[in-house]
Amino acid sequence: MKFGTKAVHAGVEPDPLTGAVMTPIYQTSTYAQESPSKHKGYGYARGANPTRDALQRSIAALENGQFGLCFSSGMGATDAVIKLLSPGDEVITSNDLYGGSYRMFRKVFEKYGIKFHFIDLTNAENIKPLINERTKLMWLETPSNPLMRIIDIKACAAIAKQNNILVAVDNTFASPYLQNPLALGADIVMHSVTKYLGGHSDVIMGALVVNDQKLRDELFFILNSCGAVPSPNDCFLVLRGIKTLQLRMQRHCSNGKQIAEFLAAHPKVGKVYWPGFPNHPNHDVAKQQMNDFGGMLSFTLKDDSQAKANKLMETVHLFTLAESLGGVESLINHPASMTHASIPKEERIKNGLSDSLIRLSVGIEDIEDLIEDLTTALNGV
Numbered sequence: 568m569k570f571g572t573k574a575v576h577a578g579v580e581p582d583p584l585t586g587a588v589m590t591p592i593y594q595t596s597t598y599a600q601e602s603p604s605k606h607k608g609y610g611y612a613r614g615a616n617p618t619r620d621a622l623q624r625s626i627a628a629l630e631n632g633q634f635g636l637c638f639s640s641g642m643g644a645t646d647a648v649i650k651l652l653s654p655g656d657e658v659i660t661s662n663d664l665y666g667g668s669y670r671m672f673r674k675v676f677e678k679y680g681i682k683f684h685f686i687d688l689t690n691a692e693n694i695k696p697l698i699n700e701r702t703k704l705m706w707l708e709t710p711s712n713p714l715m716r717i718i719d720i721k722a723c724a725a726i727a728k729q730n731n732i733l734v735a736v737d738n739t740f741a742s743p744y745l746q747n748p749l750a751l752g753a754d755i756v757m758h759s760v761t762k763y764l765g766g767h768s769d770v771i772m773g774a775l776v777v778n779d780q781k782l783r784d785e786l787f788f789i790l791n792s793c794g795a796v797p798s799p800n801d802c803f804l805v806l807r808g809i810k811t812l813q814l815r816m817q818r819h820c821s822n823g824k825q826i827a828e829f830l831a832a833h834p835k836v837g838k839v840y841w842p843g844f845p846n847h848p849n850h851d852v853a854k855q856q857m858n859d860f861g862g863m864l865s866f867t868l869k870d871d872s873q874a875k876a877n878k879l880m881e882t883v884h885l886f887t888l889a890e891s892l893g894g895v896e897s898l899i900n901h902p903a904s905m906t907h908a909s910i911p912k913e914e915r916i917k918n919g920l921s922d923s924l925i926r927l928s929v930g931i932e933d934i935e936d937l938i939e940d941l942t943t944a945l946n947g948v
């Protein structure tokens with residue numbers, strides 16, 4: 568099946584009891600057993616729930632993977648991956664990570680003796696000098712947040728394979744429509760389902776997809792033991808959201824492209840970060856490993872002042888000033904004071920996150936209205 572067909576059909580069967588075409592919300596915490604431990608495959612709902620099962624099959628199919636596991640949030644999914652490690656183990660990751668991942672790695676897991684190397688992964692060669700016998704995991708995020716830096720997943724995975732290192736990719740920004748990391752050599756794909764997969768800004772959820780049964784079992788053991796499971800009601804909402812994933816992504820991509828081009832030509836705009844520009848660093852890698860360039864982009868003002876950036880963000884009407892991304896509605900945000908506020912200022916500036924940097928999650932509205940909104944706001948600064 569091709570992508571749009573899978574988005575509508577994969578993992579979903581009419582309900583065996585009633586024929587209901589849409590997967591029912593199995594709102595139950597437990598299941599009746601015929602005799603002790605003899606049941607229909609469902610014992611207690613932390614372990615399994617039919618609504619969640621359907622969603623896990625659907626997300627696995629979208630990533631061309633064997634097994635999906637859903638979590639109560641993207642961070643819950645990431646947490647489970649790091650819990651595969653033991654004290655003394657080392658992780659190689661990028662210096663341009665989602666703020667929440669950076670915070671969890673530094674403030675939670677360093678305390679448990681896991682060592683993280685935050686480096687520039689836009690050149691895979693940078694990995695080699697850091698590898699030693701304790702290196703167990705590479706955590707990649709591409710395109711990165713908020714500078715849309717592109718990491719060559721295939722090149723990183725090739726180095727990892729030679730050294731027995733697991734590769735996990737946070738595929739949230741791309742969504743499975745744009746990029747399938749398992750096919751590029753990754754072992755684990757992570758999604759903040761909250762974003763494009765859910766698509767309607769009404770659910771917090773995470774997911775992992777893997778091909779290896781043993782890895783799936785280890786991750787399921789952590790999921791069931793630590794308990795970061797999603798609710799059946801939220802699983803239903805995401806099953807519904809996924810049906811339009813292809814249509815939404817196509818519009819996100821075409822709107823994103825037009826806004827990137829509009830901003831790049833605007834006299835008040837400084838830099839525009841969008842992987843579709845031929846002069847964007849690693850554009851060729853993006854072109855190879857992604858099907859299109861997405862609806863996420865960032866830009867700075869020529870006059871790099873936070874006051875002017877604030878004015879712009881207060882003036883827009885259609886772009887809602889809010890954290891998060893990937894919903895049908897356009898959002899605008901200020902990484903330095905919002906999503907990346909937990910990164911120390913010197914570190915932030917050093918990594919190119921300047922004070923006037925503004926990030927857009929371009930929605931699926933009519934492009935003329937979005938451009939008019941930005942034009943008015945830019946005229947006002």
Ligand SMILES: *Cc1c(COP(=O)(O)O)cnc(C)c1O
Nearest residue numbers: 640641642665737739759761772
């Ligand atoms: C939002 C996000 C996360 C965290 O996911 P939650 O669902 O908010 O816990 C992780 N990585 C990226 C790239 C994100 O955008």
